[in-house]
Amino acid sequence: MVPLAEAPPVAPATPATPAAAPHAPAATAQHPVSTVYRPASPVDLRHTLGTLGRGSYDPTTVWDARGLWRTFRTPDGPVALRLDTASDGIRARAWGAGAEWAIAGVPQLLGCDDDWSALDVSASPLLHESRRRNPGIRLTRTRRVFEALAPAIIEQKVTSVEAYRAWARLVRSYGDVAPGPVPDGMRVSPSPETWRRIPSWEWHRAGVDPRRSRALVQAATVASSLERATASAATLAEAAALLRTVPGVGVWTAAETLQRSHGDPDAVSVGDYHLAHYVGSALIGRRVDDDGMLELLEPWTGQRQRVIRLILASGHRDERHGPRMTIQDHRGH
Numbered sequence: 471m472v473p474l475a476e477a478p479p480v481a482p483a484t485p486a487t488p489a490a491a492p493h494a495p496a497a498t499a500q501h502p503v504s505t506v507y508r509p510a511s512p513v514d515l516r517h518t519l520g521t522l523g524r525g526s527y528d529p530t531t532v533w534d535a536r537g538l539w540r541t542f543r544t545p546d547g548p549v550a551l552r553l554d555t556a557s558d559g560i561r562a563r564a565w566g567a568g569a570e571w572a573i574a575g576v577p578q579l580l581g582c583d584d585d586w587s588a589l590d591v592s593a594s595p596l597l598h599e600s601r602r603r604n605p606g607i608r609l610t611r612t613r614r615v616f617e618a619l620a621p622a623i624i625e626q627k628v629t630s631v632e633a634y635r636a637w638a639r640l641v642r643s644y645g646d647v648a649p650g651p652v653p654d655g656m657r658v659s660p661s662p663e664t665w666r667r668i669p670s671w672e673w674h675r676a677g678v679d680p681r682r683s684r685a686l687v688q689a690a691t692v693a694s695s696l697e698r699a700t701a702s703a704a705t706l707a708e709a710a711a712l713l714r715t716v717p718g719v720g721v722w723t724a725a726e727t728l729q730r731s732h733g734d735p736d737a738v739s740v741g742d743y744h745l746a747h748y749v750g751s752a753l754i755g756r757r758v759d760d761d762g763m764l765e766l767l768e769p770w771t772g773q774r775q776r777v778i779r780l781i782l783a784s785g786h787r788d789e790r791h792g793p794r795m796t797i798q799d800h801r802g803h
Contacts, residue, residue, distance in 0.1 A: 503569040508559035513580050514606025525634030529641050529657040541648045541658045544568030548658040550650040565650025581608020589773050600784035611733035616693040618730040622723045623686045636676040662693035685718025706734045737775050751788040752781045
């Protein structure tokens with residue numbers, strides 16, 4: 471259970487302008503496929519893509535002072551993507567078999583379709599101020615469902631510390647070495663086939679209990695059909711329902727997945743250990759439960775994820791008075 475990361479108006483973005491030829495040869499360490507994306511409004515890389523990383527030691531995500539390294543699997547194969555904010559836009563370079571696919575998707579990754587123009591937060595001083603101060607937040611759309619689903623399953627009903635530790639260990643052990651001139655230790659998350667082959671004792675050593683490991687293996691077994699079905703779903707609600715047909719995937723996990731893979735503007739992570747407290751504390755000055763959170767967010771139905779991102783970007787912090795969630799150690803000694 472890991473809360474998200476951080477929300478406002480977005481004007482239609484200009485298309486990315488690839489610097490490489492449309493049918494350039496496969497990218498190499500020396501010759502990446504590249505583009506400069508010039509959005510019509512500013513895009514804040516950290517506020518937009520901060521939801522994708524899983525902790526400071528995630529081997530698929532490395533931030534530095536200038537930008538982001540991110541690895542993932544595309545329909546064409548693994549890729550390493552580098553994004554930098556520059557004076558003329560956001561520079562993107564990609565290495566690996568999936569480089570062209572990744573570069574073509576940079577506008578969606580950076581929220582080009584994310585339209586905040588209909589969101590009215592004028593009734594809430596906190597939301598209004600957060601929107602004013604954070605004009606570069608967008609909802610990302612990675613277009614990769616299983617990539618978002620796998621870590622969400624690992625994060626079910628455990629602390630962030632446990633989940634991040636397990637994710638890093640499994641990806642380092644079973645992921646592929648990232649292509650291109652990436653920082654040392656970066657990996658591409660395992661393929662669905664590899665997830666299915668991880669032995670039970672390795673799940674145990676990583677601290678992932680049998681319930682979660684079974685759910686992830688089930689999801690990996692149907693990963694290809696999930697990608698196709700959710701991509702063609704008529705609505706995001708239908709896509710969420712399709713995800714929930716996988717044993718072990720519930721409302722929270724589906725929401726966490728679609729927030730990233732589809733840029734779902736309304737997905738609420740019901741069942742999160744802290745989220746309802748944050749929302750209640752920010753909007754009415756006191757903690758609430760999930761039902762209370764949904765009631766508070768009801769005026770923004772259709773855009774509730776955007777409101778949540780504004781709350782998280784506002785700098786507001788909930789004072790914690792209750793017991794902390796206990797870290798469970800499922801590993802062998």
